[in-house]
Amino acid sequence: MRLDRILFVGLILALLAGCATGSGSARSRPAAESNPENPKTKAAALYTDLGQKYMAQGKLEVALENLNKALAADNNHADAHTVIALLYERIGDNAKAEEHYRRAAQLVPKSGSENNNYGAFLCKLGRFDESAVYFERAVSDPFYKTPVVALTNSGTCAIKGGKLDVAERDLRAALGRAPDNSEALFQMATVLYRRDDFFRARAFIQRYEAVGQSSADALLLGRNIELRLGNGDAAREYTRRLRGQFPESEQARSLDASGSR
Template sequence: MPRDASLPPLAAGVFAMLLAGCASDGGARPASGGRSPGGTVKEAGSAKTEAARVNTELGQKYMAQGKLELALEKLTRALQNDPRYVDAHTVIAVLYETINEQALAEEHYRRATQLKPKSGSEANNYGAYLCKIGRYDEAATYFERAITDPFYQTPVVALTNAGTCAIKGGKFDAAERDLKLALDRGPDNAEALFQMAMVLYRKDDFFRARAFIQRYESLGQPSPESLLLGRNIELRLGNADAATDYTRRLRQNFPESEQARSLDAPSSS
């Protein structure tokens, strides 16, 4: 399920704001013998935030290299530097999820949303995590929060996640609604096209499901999942030749996939 922070580069805009804050704190000082109220505290806070930023960036780089122990060390240090640094909570949540420390992963995803309660990105990330562990109704509330953030730059991601999660929760009408909204905003969103085909298949709307799987394929991104779904749609429509073609392509292009192996099971439709 797409997330905004499953190891992306940390937002350049966030870094720019932090650096700008450091620059402003380092401005003119009062004449000798005077001190601005709280000035030292502000400067110390900016230094700690900058240290958190640097350690978060290092932790993320170590994660990308597969050096997870070093990554955890840097990210833990980042949160020691500044416990309110949201990017550190997000990235360490991804790390804990990777090493199957699920309670800690949830703690940090949730903390990120608490620190930035109106942020679509953090809400989407937590929603995606909740969906992964099967808490579909809770996930839906966070996807809704993400979608309603007017400053969220990728609402299509949250809408697609909301639709995908609704399918898992058996709420097909809600899934179709969210995926339609995602496709209204991004007609070539491959994941939304595939998931729309899936939900329509689950709703026994096979002709429309075929149309969406064909749109997905027109993007040139066949996958084992899409080929199996296309095969099953054609079987339901009684088109044996098209189903056979999907079967051939699945076996030929993805012979070791779970989907190809499923063709040998007693029932794969």
């Protein structure tokens, strides 16, 4: 079981329900990491699985009880540390969440999944430079099945940190591997918009929509791009769609507050 965390989408429940992005990393096991044949490790895996299932059901106290049992059985079980980190993050205990994300990454220091997870968490805390180290480690894992996740997370985090050159580099690398990756397309549009490259920003928003995606953020960005290009009709169409599809969103309310049409 490997859990991979996507920074830009709140997928904790999806991950816990077994809908993760498939980050399984085949790797040699460091001395500190669990031996999967050890009975204590098997017990830890069982309790971790139970903890995931209870989290998916919203039974957080029971989930925490099982995850603590997992770590009591085998404190070097990286998956148990990852899942309990997710739980602590969910209830707002960032100190304990970081402790366990960090421990998971220490146990499997070359694993794409654990390094991506810790990087995503650090980015959420605004520790952009620290997060970049872990995203780089994640991408460097030759057995990491979804390096696009870490590349996209890295690019998204670089935008937040104001490093648009790094963001464009990593997002282009992500799109080179997965041209229809919707989040990478949206974030590339964001980078280009911030650089006042509105024609290319429009092209990426159009590609984003062509893969069947729709979000309040993308519709607002599309509107703003068209306004900067002087295309009032297209901007009004984005506004209409935003209010129609996401009437209660913060983005729609921001337009209402400004009296935009």
